[in-house]
Amino acid sequence: MKFAYRFSNLFGAVYRQGNLSFSKDGNAVISPVGNRISVFDLKNNTSETLPVSTTKNITCVGLSPDGNLAIVVDEDGAALLVSLITRAVLHHFHFHKPVNSIRFSPDGRKFVVTKENVALMYYAPGKQREFNAFVLDKSYYGPYDETTCIDWTDDSKCFAVGSKDMSTWVFGAERWVNLIYYSLGGHKDVIVGCFFEKDSLDLYTVSQDGTLCVWESDTELDELTLKRNKAKPPGEGEEDEVEEERTEGQEGEVIRGKAGTPKEKEKTKNVRFKQRSKHFFNKEGDFNNLTAAAFHKPTHILVTGFASGIFHLHELPEFNLIHSLSISDQRIASVALNCSGDWIAFGCSGMGQLLVWEWQSESYVFKQQGHFNNMASLAYSPDGQYIVTGGDDGKVKVWNTNSGLCFVTFTEHTSSITNVTFTSSGFVIVTASLDGTVRAFDLHRYRNFRTFTSPRPAQFSSLAVDVSGELVSAGAQDSFEIFLWSMQTGRLLEVLGGHEGPVSCLCFSPVQSILASASWDRTVRLWDMMDSWQVKETLHLTSDGLSVTYRPDGQELAVATLNGEISFWDPHTASQTASVAGRHDLQTGRKETDKITAKQSAKGKSFTSLCYSADGESILAGGQSKFVCIYNVKEQMLMKKFEISCNLSFDAMEEFLDRRKMTEFGSLALVDEGAGDGEGVNISLPGVRRGDMSSRHFKPEIRVSSLRFSPTGRSWAATTTEGLLVYSLDGSMVFDPYDLDLDVTPASIRKQLRLQEWTSAIILAFRLNEKALKQEVLETVPHEQIPVVCGSLPDIYVEKLLGFVSACLEKSGHLQFYMTWAQSLLMLHGQKLKNRSGAILPTLQALQKSIQRHFDNLSKLCDFNMYNIKYAVALSKQRGVKRAAEEEEREDDEDEEEEASEELSEASWEDAEMIL
Structure with missing residues (x-):
């Protein structure tokens, strides 16, 4: 249960290559990211990466009309049939050649795949379970060059295929008498798109040079007639074989189109197209x-x-x-x-x-x-809500762990970011860069409010901020010095000298004002910030120090060295307590251009990033390999190993060379194709690990640059060549009982619930430790009984119940109910929990994260309602004023009418008197 981490999401990359698709309802975008598929929900503003991956980068994705299935094809033509409902792989298939495009028919019964100059039509997988989900129906030949795009008519009777030979071919999906194939020209460049008009055979074709051709058909879709198979005497039908070759076999039914117009049969008029108009897009060169x-x-x-x-x-x-x-x-x-x-x-x-x-x-x-380049570092916020990443592109991005999306990007740095961290408040991000600056960013106002620099220009390779958030330290890789600044004033406080090599890593103790610095000079130095910044201890290592980190309680120090070892030290006595030889666990792959085996190459690899788990019992390690290892510190043994990628588009992935790529002159990657042109062999420059960023050579090597455990202990994240990978605990798939015996069964738990023995029911449920059952028991307890039940719980179950409440609170809609549970537990057992603050801290941070998320959502909703109410009140007041003005005007009009009528009556009396 403790190490049941599974891949949950991919941050840091949203699109690499391939075609984008919308879901059936149009509210989500499906995007290929490397060898994975990400789904971005535009209504709820969340992202999800499917737990399926191909062996190489994905080039095209085909979506079924009902939105339930997707066919994912990689660079080599290996295809996966994926269910978008269950997120599971249903079928594996290989097209043996790179696929250019794939498209389902509108009725969902067939799909067309184009590779090279062939269009292949397959039966789409049905609702029944099939041994072979992809059954080939027909193979269509016609274009002379690679095909580029596909489009179907609305009734699935025909489809069009565009090609690099500047032609577009219209094929019949069935054996139509009057439409076998039709070739359309008119373009002078590669066809980019071909589209049928709605419920028509009329066609639009678009080419790369910015030309649009409008084609009009003389036949409607319902005028297509199906060919009937009749037995023919021998010797007849030879013309048909010349015009179209149909053979049943491995390729299914084969239809070979020709550049000319198909011959018309007797009493049959073939479909014909004519170019109605031609348009040109405005070009700028x-x-x-x-x-x-x-x-x-x-x-x-x-x-x-x-x-x-x-x-x-x-x-x-x-x-x-x-x-x-x-x-x-x-x-x-x-x-x-x-x-x-x-x-x-x-x-x-x-x-x-x-x-x-x-x-x-x-x-x-x-x-x-x-990040369009490598990510170098990451850090979790103290409540686990956010992740900040820094990349070689000089950008600092902040990601929301719940939605998986970036909500702010800082671009003030002008060179690669080497390290990022949060302060203890969680609202300030501090970053170090090779541009010679350390910057502090405010997450309230989204601005760079502090910039720290050194007296002489220096490239900062490491960074640390103390617990109070007042001291900022950065190590230089060229001057071997450590610089200390005050966050409050922005002034340089001290320059710490003493190291004889580049400072590779810095880390502040979580409980004391002591700074640990690891260097390539084979030492770790502990600097006392309270005593004139003097060296308190010096730890001598067996090799160059690459990474150093404190245990969450500050009582232990872990150091990764160049020889692949992880050593553990007591910072008070400066003595080594344990060590782990992790070189064999890295299992690095062999690069294409390596002339040595993977086993020999692994001797030069090491861990470059370390991180303790939230409880301090385990340590997470990653480096120049596709593996991330979790070690138990006390037992000094490997607990679990995670393979972060299976993408063969990266270098150093395979342990052995592919014999198919070997020639008599050596590996194909080392053979110079243009030997007579005077060009160099296409291999990377010496010392380059991340790939040359020119067209000369770029195949990035798989590596893990940074690792961090979430403060809640429920997940961990790694910045890799593939992106920012997040692994989370999946408790639903693991049965992990506690103190189990024969009496602990679901039936006995429900019996206790019927007897209203709430406390014993909760204890039994936590002993069985099934999530659904625990939630059922907890939500059955009456609201007014919660304080009584919390008061009678044994101490050992208080922590378990608090952890479960914090997990439920994150996703449940019963906000007040679970908040009452949390409040009662903390109020009644606060002192006991305080004595075990180190062990209970991840649970409290998870609780804080859940409450903060609900607070943010509710505050937005309340603000929105408040503004609506204010608007309604203002509108009603405005209408009231307007109504009052209208009534006053009406009263004035009535008064004027009365005065006029009185004047009129007086005048009429005067006239009558005169007459008399």
Whole structure:
């Protein structure tokens, strides 16, 4: 139970490559991120990464019309059939070649896959369980170059395929007499998109040079006639074989199209297309190629994205420009429209951006960008609500752990971020960078309010902030010095010298004002901040120090060294208490260009990041490998090993070389293809670990740069080459009873509930330790009985119940009920819990996180209601004033009428008197 961590989410990356898709209801975007799939819920503003992964980066995703199934294909053509309801892999398949596009038919019965110059039509998996979910129906040949895009007619009778040979082919999904295939030309560049008009065979084709062709068909969809198979005498039907070759076999039914028009049969008129019009997009030169296109059939809206980051909205077939905007300075790689046509999703692979634009209101619905380079460091906020990350792109991003989205980005640094941390208050982020500055950011006002610099320019490689948040320290990798600043004044307090090598890591004691610094000079020095910043102790290591961290209670120190060992020290006596040899646990892979085996390469690898668990009993370690290890400190043994990635698109993933990539001259990666051109061998420069950022060579090596346990102890996060991975405890899948015997059964627990023996029922439920049963028992207890039950609980169950209440409070809607439980437990057992503050701290932090989240949500709701009430009151007052003014005006009019009538009556009396 303690180490039942499972992958739960991927932060730090929102889009890499491939096609974007909207869910059936149009409220979620499905985006490929490396070899995983992320689902971004635009209504609830949350993200989720599916727990499925391919062996290489994903290139295309096909979604079924009902939104229940997805076919995910990677760079090699390996496909997964994934259920979007259960998040499970239903079937594995391999197309053996890279797939360019995939599309389900609107009726959901078939789907078309294009690879090389072939279009393959498969039967879609049905509701019955099948041995082979993908059954090939037909193979369509026609284009001379690679295919690029697919589109179906609304009734699933035909589909169109665009190609790099500048032609578009229309194929019949069934054996139509009057439509076997049709080839459309008219373009001078690669076809980017082809789209059928709604309920019609009319077609739009868009090419890379910014040309749109409108094709009109002389036949309606309901005029397509199905071919009947009749027995023919031998010797007949030879013309049919010339025109279209149909053979049953491994390829299914094969249809080979030709550039010419199909011959017409007797009494049958073939479908014909003619070009109605041709339009050109405004171009700004050759660099502004049209790169992506999408069409919404009900509203006739065409969206086109360009290499310069500009996109256009046109209404077809008149080609009226509705909207034009630049959303990025990078190439738009993918465009998608939701079912209503209001939201447009854009993916920019160069910057790792994902944008959703509402074109009618001209506003962003969703705007996220990951670190487009390696992430170097991460830190949890004290309540576990937020994670801050720093990357080689110089950006500092803050992520919400509940939604998985970034809500603020700081761009003040001008070079790579090396370390980030939170202060104890949780509202200040401190970052160190290679640009020679340490900056402090305020999470209330989202601004950089302090900038710390050194007298001489220095590149800061390590960072630490003390418990009070007053002292900020940073270590330099070139001058071997440690700088101390005051957060309050921003002034430099002291420069600590003594190390004879770069300072690799700094860490403040959580209980004392003591700073530990690890260096490449094979020492860890403990500096006393209260005693004139003097060296209190010096710990001599067996190799270069890479990482140092304190146990949460400050009574132990863990140090990772270059020889792959983790040593544990007592900071009071400066003596080593234990050590773990972790080099064999790293199990590094072999790089493509390595001339040594993975076993030899592992001898030079080591852990670069350490982190204690919340209870201090375990330590998490990661480094230059795809594995993260959890060790038990007391037993000095490996408890569990996590493989953070299986993506073979990264380097150093495989333990052995692939013999298929070996030639008589050696590995293909080392063979120079352009030997006669004078170009160098395409391998990385010496010492480069993260890949050359030019077109010369870029295949990043898998590595873990930073690790942190959540303050609640329920999850841990790692910054890797793949992104920010979050692993959480999954208690629902683990049966972990406590003090179990024959009497502890669900039946006996429910019997105690019927007898209203609340305390014994709770004790039995926690001994069985099943989440659903514990929740049932807890929610059966009457509200007024909660203080009585809490007072009669044994001490050992108080902590267990408090932990369960904090977990339930995070997701349950019974807010007051669980708050009453928490309040009663803390009020009645506060002193006992205080004596065990170290062990109970993660539970209290989890409780604080849950309460804070509810507080934020409720405060927003209350503010919204308050503003609505104020608006309603102001509106009613305005109407009241207006009504009062109208009544006053009406009264004035009545008075004037009465005066006029009186004057009139007086005048009439005077006239009558005169007459008399």
